[in-house]
Structure formats: structure tokens, C-alpha cells
Amino acid sequence: MQGPVNQKKTTEERSFQGIPVSEGISHGKALLYWQEAEQIPIHKITVADLPQEIGKFETALIATRAELLEIQQTIANAIGSKDASIFDAHLLVVEDRTLIDEVLRKLESDLKNIEHVFDEVTEHYCKTLQAIDDPYLRERVVDIEDVRKRVLRHLLGKQPYRLNALEEPHIIIAHNLSPADTALLNREFVLGFATEAGSKTSHTAIIARSLDIPAIVGLTDIYAEIRADDMVLLDGYAGVLILNPTSETLDRYGKIEEQKEAAAERLELIRDTVSATSDGRHIILSANIEWPAELEEVHHNGAEGVGLYRTEFLFLNRPESPTEEEQYENYRFVAQRAKPHSAIIRSLDAGGDKFVANLNVQEENNPFLGCRAIRFCLQHPQFFKTQLRALLRAAVEGNIRLMYPMISGITELQQANSLLEEAKAELRKEGIAFYENLEVGAMIEIPSAALTAHILAKEVDFFSIGTNDLIQYTVAVDRVNEHIAHLYEPTHPAVIRLIQMIIEAAHNENIWVGVCGEMAGDIHLTPLLLGLGIDELSVGPSLVPRVKKAVQSLNMEICSKLAREALQAQSGANILEKCLAVAQNHYGELLC
Ligand code: PEP
Numbered sequence: 162m163q164g165p166v167n168q169k170k171t172t173e174e175r176s177f178q179g180i181p182v183s184e185g186i187s188h189g190k191a192l193l194y195w196q197e198a199e200q201i202p203i204h205k206i207t208v209a210d211l212p213q214e215i216g217k218f219e220t221a222l223i224a225t226r227a228e229l230l231e232i233q234q235t236i237a238n239a240i241g242s243k244d245a246s247i248f249d250a251h252l253l254v255v256e257d258r259t260l261i262d263e264v265l266r267k268l269e270s271d272l273k274n275i276e277h278v279f280d281e282v283t284e285h286y287c288k289t290l291q292a293i294d295d296p297y298l299r300e301r302v303v304d305i306e307d308v309r310k311r312v313l314r315h316l317l318g319k320q321p322y323r324l325n326a327l328e329e330p331h332i333i334i335a336h337n338l339s340p341a342d343t344a345l346l347n348r349e350f351v352l353g354f355a356t357e358a359g360s361k362t363s364h365t366a367i368i369a370r371s372l373d374i375p376a377i378v379g380l381t382d383i384y385a386e387i388r389a390d391d392m393v394l395l396d397g398y399a400g401v402l403i404l405n406p407t408s409e410t411l412d413r414y415g416k417i418e419e420q421k422e423a424a425a426e427r428l429e430l431i432r433d434t435v436s437a438t439s440d441g442r443h444i445i446l447s448a449n450i451e452w453p454a455e456l457e458e459v460h461h462n463g464a465e466g467v468g469l470y471r472t473e474f475l476f477l478n479r480p481e482s483p484t485e486e487e488q489y490e491n492y493r494f495v496a497q498r499a500k501p502h503s504a505i506i507r508s509l510d511a512g513g514d515k516f517v518a519n520l521n522v523q524e525e526n527n528p529f530l531g532c533r534a535i536r537f538c539l540q541h542p543q544f545f546k547t548q549l550r551a552l553l554r555a556a557v558e559g560n561i562r563l564m565y566p567m568i569s570g571i572t573e574l575q576q577a578n579s580l581l582e583e584a585k586a587e588l589r590k591e592g593i594a595f596y597e598n599l600e601v602g603a604m605i606e607i608p609s610a611a612l613t614a615h616i617l618a619k620e621v622d623f624f625s626i627g628t629n630d631l632i633q634y635t636v637a638v639d640r641v642n643e644h645i646a647h648l649y650e651p652t653h654p655a656v657i658r659l660i661q662m663i664i665e666a667a668h669n670e671n672i673w674v675g676v677c678g679e680m681a682g683d684i685h686l687t688p689l690l691l692g693l694g695i696d697e698l699s700v701g702p703s704l705v706p707r708v709k710k711a712v713q714s715l716n717m718e719i720c721s722k723l724a725r726e727a728l729q730a731q732s733g734a735n736i737l738e739k740c741l742a743v744a745q746n747h748y749g750e751l752l753c
């Protein structure tokens with residue numbers, strides 16, 4: 162794929178510093194993946210050019226059709242679904258006679274190049290459908306937009322974008338990757354990725370860690386520096402991308418990899434031990450997952466079950482939402498595989514940077530402040546109840562706990578709980594088995610919820626602090642904006658104070674409280690979270706051994722002292738410094 166064309170061909174080694182988001186080292190050929198708006202040329206044609214332009218259009222439609230069929234197959238394999246309808250709506254667009262005829266008519270009347278005519282007609286088509294107040298038609302706009310981009314790429318003679326259908330291992334260099342794109346990456350052929358946009362707590366970064374794909378984000382302007390098939394080395398530990406690595410650099414990285422492997426082997430030894438401080442405080446250490454397939458890693462790394470299952474990934478990249486039956490099977494599988502521990506299943510958190518096309522949410526100016534998560538579910542009670550019914554039924558087969566994302570206050574929490582009761586009443590009436598005493602928790606990730614945690618705590622069985630969002634909403638820093646990533650400060654005194662308030666409110670009502678945001682997996686901050694009184698940490702599966710070792714190396718007296726000092730400190734930098742000193746003292750070997 163072409164982006165801004167880079168003419169510079171150099172064989173010199175050059176390094177670029179970005180933000181490391183997923184550990185690991187990879188080395189291979191670069192694949193440039195460009196998604197920004199295409200530059201569409203415009204020029205006059207003559208009547209004599211018409212057959213050639215029409216031929217070009219037909220070829221592009223045929224190539225797009227073949228591309229869609231291939232993707233359809235890959236996605237069906239990737240999500241293990243037999244549902245052949247995936248991408249059917251897209252296929253209908255390439256065969257849409259009204260659209261095709263309109264393009265041909267305009268080509269003949271305007272006598273402009275086919276790329277321009279196709280672009281104009283499809284843009285008009287999308288705008289017209291968008292303006293009609295019909296959810297079905299609006300849904301089609303998403304399909305048409307996608308097909309439009311694909312056809313234009315073919316007309317412009319560019320490679321189609323088929324990240325999920327690479328045939329050779331590559332390191333992807335992109336301006337940005339959406340969580341939906343990232344979810345489809347094939348671990349076999351994607352050695353790593355580096356993007357210009359993004360930050361550590363974007364869902365794209367979180368998925369890279371789940372898929373165990375080394376990744377760097379925030380590499381400003383990298384796209385113009387790298388050419389297709391350049392050799393690059395990606396260091397996901399330090400966030401460095403090296404173009405044309407020399408043999409000395411490759412040797413040096415070979416040694417680093419050996420050291421990392423040896424360190425991982427040492428951590429394997431503590432896999433079956435309890436995650437408790439040296440003075441005996443047990444901190445439940447569970448894992449975050451996006452797909453059931455990750456449960457193997459959860460077990461392998463010695464986690465105590467699942468602390469967060471992000472169910473929205475079951476809804477992504479498909480034309481329709483999963484049925485109650487499909488959801489039931491999925492949650493049942495998770496619950497059974499999490500045994501003897503529990504699985505905390507979060508109700509749908511679509512929105513923000515996780516755009517689920519099939520939900521028909523209108524474009525929003527501020528998606529992170531928009532119709533996201535529980536807000537969407539409460540606006541669509543039938544849809545929400547389908548998920549609740551599936552969860553209630555699956556809970557018969559294993560220890561499932563339900564948790565609601567993005568609760569902002571008591572009214573939402575009570576509404577969600579009353580829909581849960583409605584779902585139970587329906588199942589009861591229909592004579593379908595379900596688990597009556599399902600434990601329910603609230604994610605505390607909005608400052609208004611943190612500040613009213615003493616009220617919310619009376620309505621639930623547990624809290625899980627979503628620090629990824631709690632931080633972004635507290636310091637007003639978009640968690641995916643690389644330009645202000647330095648202001649996204651987990652140790653900001655306001656964040657620490659809110660976490661302390663949430664924990665106190667939970668303990669006053671005798672409920673437990675965990676952290677499932679990325680802060681839970683950052684071992685620099687483990688002593689602070691323990692000192693503040695946290696009961697559970699839920700982290701990416703691969704981070705479990707390291708966090709366990711950190712917990713085992715600490716004692717509560719040191720942690721409580723650190724927390725007291727942090728609550729008095731005036732700046733995030735100062736709090737971080739204090740945390741680093743404790744971490745360095747107790748498990749310095751884990752930090753390098
Ligand atoms: C969080 O906000 O910390 C969280 C765990 O949820 P997500 O990252 O999916 O928004």
C-alpha cells in the first residue's frame with residue numbers, strides 16, 4: 162500500500178524512538194499499511210476513452226469481489242464461525258446495479274476519469290442513505306464506505322488492504338491500526354507492528370499484548386522514513402524501531418532475547434505458588450482476556466481465573482451481533498475453562514475506540530464521552546437482556562460474575578440491575594435454567610462513580626477499577642492521543658486519591674475491590690496499589706508471573722508507608738519516584 166511516497170533509499174542503520182506497548186523483539190521486512198483518505202485524481206476524458214474507463218471499473222469490481230470473498234473466509238476461520246454471511250452485505254454492494262448504473266451514466270455525462278466519478282457517486286450515495294432515519298440503511302453506509310475504499314484502491318492501482326491475509330511474515334508500519342484491524346492480525350505472519358498514532362492504554366495496544374505481538378506506537382512520521390520491504394528490527398521492550406540493522410545490532414539483540422528468555426524461565430518456577438506478600442496478604446491475581454482462546458495462557462501463567470473478559474470482541478468484525486445461543490456457548494466455555502476459579506465477564510463495552518459497525522451507533526464527535534458501554538446497553542434494553550440471559554444461563558455451568566462498564570452513578574447501576582432482574586424473570590417464566598445468585602460488580606472508571614463509590618458500593622458485590630478510563634477522564638487526556646500521552650499520568654495525585662476513596666468505600670461496605678486497568682500490570686506501581694488496600698489485580702496473561710513475583714517480594718508495612726507518603730505528595734512525578742525506589746529495592750532484577 163502506498164502512503165506518502167518515500168524516495169529515500171538508504172542502507173544506513175537508523176533508529177526511531179516511540180512508545181513501547183507490547184514486549185518482544187522481531188526482525189523482518191516492513192509492510193506499509195496506509196489507511197488515510199486517498200488522493201483522488203481528477204481529469205477530463207474523451208468519448209473515445211470511455212470503453213477503457215468502463216473496463217477499468219469492471220476489473221476493479223471483480224478484484225474487489227475476489228478480495229471480499231477471501232476476507233470472508235479468513236474472518237470465518239479466525240472467529241471459528243461457520244457463518245458464511247460475514248461480508249455478504251459488502252458483496253451485495255459490489256453487485257449493486259443501481260450504484261453501478263449511476264456511475265456509468267455519470268461517466269458518460271461528465272466525461273471525467275472513472276476514479277473521480279466513482280468517488281463522487283459513492284459519496285453522494287452514502288450521504289443520502291445517512292440522512293434517512295432508518296437503522297438498516299444507515300448500517301449499509303458502513304458497508305458501502307468500506308467497499309468504496311477497496312474499489313478505489315483497485316482503480317488507483319494500489320494493493321488491496323488485507324492485513325489478515327498476509328502470505329509472508331512482515332512487520333507492519335502504519336499510521337494507525339484500529340482495534341478491529343488489530344483483532345484480525347494473524348500471529349503467524351505479523352511479526353510486529355509500529356504505528357505513528359496510539360498510546361499504551363489504547364485497545365490496539367492492549368490487543369497487541371494479548372496476541373503477544375511486539376509493538377510500538379507514537380512513532381511520529383515513521384511512515385515517510387520506511388519503504389516497503391526495508392529490513393527493520395522492532396524492540397517492543399524499549400520502543401525502538403531500527404531501520405537496516407547491522408549484524409552487530411542483530412547480535413546484540415540476539416543476546417537481549419536470550420536474557421529475556423532466561424528471566425521468563427526463572428519466573429515459570431513460581432507459577433504454582435500463591436500470590437501473597439512476604440507477610441501473608443493474599444492478593445488475588447487474575448487475568449484479562451479478549452478471546453476465549455487466551456484461557457490457555459491464563460492457565461499457563463498461573464492466574465487465578467479471569468478478572469476481565471472484554472466481551473465486545475465477540476461483537477466486532479461481523480455483520481450481526483451474536484445470538485443469545487452463541488453468547489451462551491461462548492460464556493459457558495470461558496466459565497468452564499476458568500475453573501476452579503471464577504470468570505468476571507464484563508457486559509458489552511462498545512464505543513470509544515472500539516467501533517462495532519453492526520450496532521448502528523451514529524458517528525459521534527467525542528466517542529469516549531458518547532454512547533459507550535452501559536449507556537448503549539441501557540438505551541437498547543432488549544439487546545442488553547440477550548447478553549444478560551446468556552450470562553445467567555452460562556453461570557449454571559461455572560463461577561461467572563458479571564460486571565458493568567462505564568457506570569457513572571447510582572441510576573445507571575439500578576437500571577442495569579433491574580434489567581438483570583427482568584432477564585431472570587423471563588428465564589424463570591420460560592422454564593430455562595439459570596443461576597439466581599449471580600454476583601454483580603461495577604467498574605469504577607469515571608470520576609463521578611469514584612466520588613459516589615460509597616453509594617454504589619451498597620448495590621453491588623464488588624468493584625473493579627478501570628484505571629485506563631479513570632485516568633483519561635480524571636486528567637482529561639484522550640487515552641489514544643499520542644500528542645498528549647505525556648500528560649496521561651497514572652500516578653497523578655488526583656488519580657491516587659480517587660483510587661484510595663474507591664477502596665475505602667468498598668471496604669466500608671465489606672465488598673472487595675480490584676484493578677483491571679493496565680496499571681495493575683505495571684510492576685513499578687504494585688507496591689502503591691497494595692498499600693492503598695487493593696484486593697485483586699487483573700492483568701494481561703503474560704504479565705501474571707512478573708506481578709506475582711513483585712507481590713511476593715513485598716510486605717504490607719512497606720506498601721502502606723508508600724501509600725501514606727503518596728497521598729501527601731504533590732506531583733505525579735514525585736509519587737512515581739517513590740514507587741520506583743520501593744520497586745527497585747525489592748525486585749530490581751524484574752525492572753530491567
Ligand atoms: C479500563 O478502562 O481500565 C478497562 C479495564 O477497560 P477498557 O480498557 O476495556 O476500557
Ligand code: MG
Nearest residue numbers: 606627629630
Ligand atoms: Mg474502561
